[in-house]
Amino acid sequence: MSIYQSDKAPEPVGLYPHARRVGNLLFLSGVGPRVKGKKEIPGVTLNDQGEIVAYDIEAQCHSVFNNVKDILEASGAGWRHLVxxxxxxxxxxxxxxxxxxxxxxxxxxxxxxxxxxEVNALPTPIAIELKCIAALDF
Known part of the structure; x- marks a missing residue:
């Protein structure tokens, strides 16, 4: 088993890797739209208590897809490997x-x-998260 961390994707919010390979399968941990090294989240406006007051789902979608791409690439995979x-x-x-x-x-x-x-909430103030599996031997 191999563990992968991307130097481009946002830091995990807990004790888990960005991805883990087992055999020919690559499992990505939940990926949201946060940006590495930044407190602000694309498309999210928070109040003083850290609660979402407005969000742009389009901005969050583009950001989360870019994060997935970065994690795949750091793991030796690509978009075409997603299953x-x-x-x-x-x-x-x-x-x-x-x-x-x-x-x-x-x-x-x-x-x-x-x-x-649909979920009631996600661990950070975001509106979307992806969980992905890729197959590397094809």
């Missing part, structure tokens, strides 16, 4: 259409299996 993506949205009703449109831009050629679920 399964689980998407966590905090507001399915308002954000699914925008997310789905942007997702199609990134995944037009590579079409991994996908599950999208």
């Amino acid at each position: 399964d993506v689980t998407v966590f949205l905090t507001n399915m009703k308002d954000d699914f259409g925008t997310f789905n449109r942007i997702y199609a831009e990134y995944f037009e050629e590579v079409q991994p299996c996908r599950t999208t679920v």
Whole structure:
């Protein structure tokens, strides 16, 4: 088993790696839109208590897809290796259409299996997180 950390992706918010390879499978830990070394989150406006008061799901989608790409590359993989993506949205009703449109831009050629679920909250003040699995031997 190998553990991978990207020097471009944001630091994990707990004790876990960006990715772990087991055999020919690469498992990415949950990836959000945060940016390495920055306190501000793309597309997120917080109040003084750190609660979300406004957010731009489009900005968050682009940021999270870039973070996934950076982690894949740091692990010796690429976009084409993705086989399964689980998407966590905090507001399915308002954000699914925008997310789905942007997702199609990134995944037009590579079409991994996908599950999208709504969650009440995520560990940081974000509206989207991805959990990805890649296969490296093809």
